[in-house]
Amino acid sequence: MRTGSEPATARSPLRMRLWLSMWGMLWALFGLVAFSLTGRPGWAAACAVVVLLAILDLCVITYRMRQGPHYQPGRDIPPYEPDHGDGRPHGPGPGADGRGRNGGRAGPPSGRP
Secondary structure, three states: OOOOOHHHHOOOOHHHHHHHHHHHHHHHHHHHHHHHHOOOHHHHHHHHHHHHHHHHHHHHHHHHHHHHHHHOOOOOOOOOOOOOOOOOOOOOOOOOOOOOOOOOOOOOOOOOO
16 A cells, blocks of 8 residues: 655666666676587577567666656655545545535535525
């Protein structure tokens, strides 16, 4: 369940994902070269697929890093009301002054004055 402070405290692990993707790409390249030299084409093809996936992941990561804080609001953006799960509205209802739709009158709205 949300606490409401996530936009102020959440951070994306893009840098960690970048380094892990680079580490995996290096190992897959090593495996590709090693299996190619030892005559194992199946394993070399598997390593080539992993290299291609790592390169694709690196492209996605760098694209998202260049977006900057576009999808990561800063501390100046207030958190929204969390879902209470019991059907309560998420914020003030119609008429933010608390008087409701009828302007404070009791009973259902009618067309008569």
